[in-house]
Amino acid sequence: MSRRPLLAVALAVLLGAAQQAAASVAPSVLVVSVDTLRADRLGSYGYRRDTSPRVDALLAAGVRFSRARTPEPLTAPALATMLTSLDPHEHAATRNGLRMRPDLLSFPKIFKRRGYDTAAFVGNWTLRDKVSGLGEHFETYSEVLDKARWFGLFKSEATAEDLTRRALEWLQQRRDDDRRSPFVLWVHYVEPHAPYVLQRGFVDQVGAGASSDRSYRYDTEIAFVDHHIGRLLDGVAEWVPAPDLIIAFLADHGESLGEHDYWGHGRHLYDATLQVPMGLVWPGQIEPAVIDAPALITDIGPTLLTLAGLPVPDFYAGYDWAPVVRGERVLPFGRVTYYQAHKGAVQRRDAPQRVRQQGLLEVARIENEAKEILRVTNDRRWVFDLTADPAERRSVVALATEPSGDLEAWRRKVRAGLIRSDELPPPALDDADLEALRALGYID
Numbered sequence: 463m464s465r466r467p468l469l470a471v472a473l474a475v476l477l478g479a480a481q482q483a484a485a486s487v488a489p490s491v492l493v494v495s496v497d498t499l500r501a502d503r504l505g506s507y508g509y510r511r512d513t514s515p516r517v518d519a520l521l522a523a524g525v526r527f528s529r530a531r532t533p534e535p536l537t538a539p540a541l542a543t544m545l546t547s548l549d550p551h552e553h554a555a556t557r558n559g560l561r562m563r564p565d566l567l568s569f570p571k572i573f574k575r576r577g578y579d580t581a582a583f584v585g586n587w588t589l590r591d592k593v594s595g596l597g598e599h600f601e602t603y604s605e606v607l608d609k610a611r612w613f614g615l616f617k618s619e620a621t622a623e624d625l626t627r628r629a630l631e632w633l634q635q636r637r638d639d640d641r642r643s644p645f646v647l648w649v650h651y652v653e654p655h656a657p658y659v660l661q662r663g664f665v666d667q668v669g670a671g672a673s674s675d676r677s678y679r680y681d682t683e684i685a686f687v688d689h690h691i692g693r694l695l696d697g698v699a700e701w702v703p704a705p706d707l708i709i710a711f712l713a714d715h716g717e718s719l720g721e722h723d724y725w726g727h728g729r730h731l732y733d734a735t736l737q738v739p740m741g742l743v744w745p746g747q748i749e750p751a752v753i754d755a756p757a758l759i760t761d762i763g764p765t766l767l768t769l770a771g772l773p774v775p776d777f778y779a780g781y782d783w784a785p786v787v788r789g790e791r792v793l794p795f796g797r798v799t800y801y802q803a804h805k806g807a808v809q810r811r812d813a814p815q816r817v818r819q820q821g822l823l824e825v826a827r828i829e830n831e832a833k834e835i836l837r838v839t840n841d842r843r844w845v846f847d848l849t850a851d852p853a854e855r856r857s858v859v860a861l862a863t864e865p866s867g868d869l870e871a872w873r874r875k876v877r878a879g880l881i882r883s884d885e886l887p888p889p890a891l892d893d894a895d896l897e898a899l900r901a902l903g904y905i906d
């Protein structure tokens with residue numbers, strides 16, 4: 463969103479505010495997150511293949527963040543951050559298999575205190591309550607793990623079709639029970655996470671490609687999840703009028719598809735895994751716009767709370783975009799954002815506490831499209847000019863130079879948080895959990 467359309471947004475928002483004043487019901491909230499989804503593989507972000515017609519239409523109806531990132535490119539750490547608006551070293555689930563701190567004040571809990579029904583439907587093993595600690599943040603926390611998707615080894619995941627069906631059944635049950643209270647509903651889809659299954663039913667839509675091409679199969683997975691997100695949106699629209707529903711859309715992280723000789727996510731802080739699609743939709747209240755200023759998935763909680771008229775805890779780390787989308791505040795182009803990468807998963811059932819303090823791999827900082835990465839395992843440092851070099855191929859400093867004072871301070875802060883987490887209980891994983899985490903690729 464440039465400064466010129468901001469005026470138009472302001473005018474539109476004034477009209478929206480008038481409508482809001484007339485609204486008699488608190489808005490419900492639908493949060494749709496997609497695992498491992500790169501922003502640049504969506505049509506709305508400029509992709510050439512037709513992977514995402516439903517998500518594109520959704521994002522066109524609201525604000526789309528063109529420079530959104532995740533603070534850690536790993537599933538459980540990122541989604542715990544999305545829900546609590548705390549950086550991973552603060553909520554303490556820095557690796558898959560490490561539970562977050564108990565009793566944190568997530569945004570679903572705040573909605574619950576105001577009379578909302580809250581429910582989550584997740585389809586990734588790393589989000590199981592016993593592995594992540596996420597369950598306490600919802601009245602209904604549904605782990606949909608009835609498919610053996612990963613090489614068919616064990617039932618660790620759900621397909622998008624299953625998740626959509628279960629979420630719509632929950633809405634149907636509310637209707638059968640004649641529940642009138644507003645709700646917070648979070649659905650987390652697993653596709654297009656590896657192993658990049660070829661979704662044959664979507665080949666015609668995506669276009670021709672070789673089934674041996676992992677990147678092509680990844681695209682068909684996006685089309686598959688897009689279709690079932692569309693079914694979810696259609697189903698929700700049957701129960702909730704559009705003006706009564708705020709929709710947040712995001713990915714937990716991206717995916718490195720061979721960039722820097724790496725396939726996957728979690729170990730590095732290059733933009734292939736940091737950049738995510740993100741958007742907010744509320745017809746009549748949020749005017750369609752593209753926001754080019756830096757955003758994080760950490761911002762979802764405070765923004766949703768303010769949009770719904772609820773208070774935001776002052777310790778939330780995220781930025782509150784509500785005044786911006788209402789035209790009351792200028793875009794925060796000077797915002798500085800920070801990142802961290804840790805080893806993928808704990809590997810022992812009786813993992814000692816020091817596991818929490820080990821495994822920090824990289825930290826990074828972005829200011830004005832200058833991105834500094836420090837690999838803490840060998841003190842190598844890169845600085846990229848993201849405007850001239852978005853693929854992060856040429857560092858403008860030598861590898862062995864000292865990190866900036868700001869990034870060094872961030873490293874100390876992350877480390878201090880990991881040491882404080884020493885007071886937390888050790889992970890409670892059984893052999894099946896460990897096997898699952900290993901098989902999902904979250905290995906040290």
Ligand SMILES: [Zn+2]
Nearest residue numbers: 497498537714
């Ligand atoms: Zn993930």
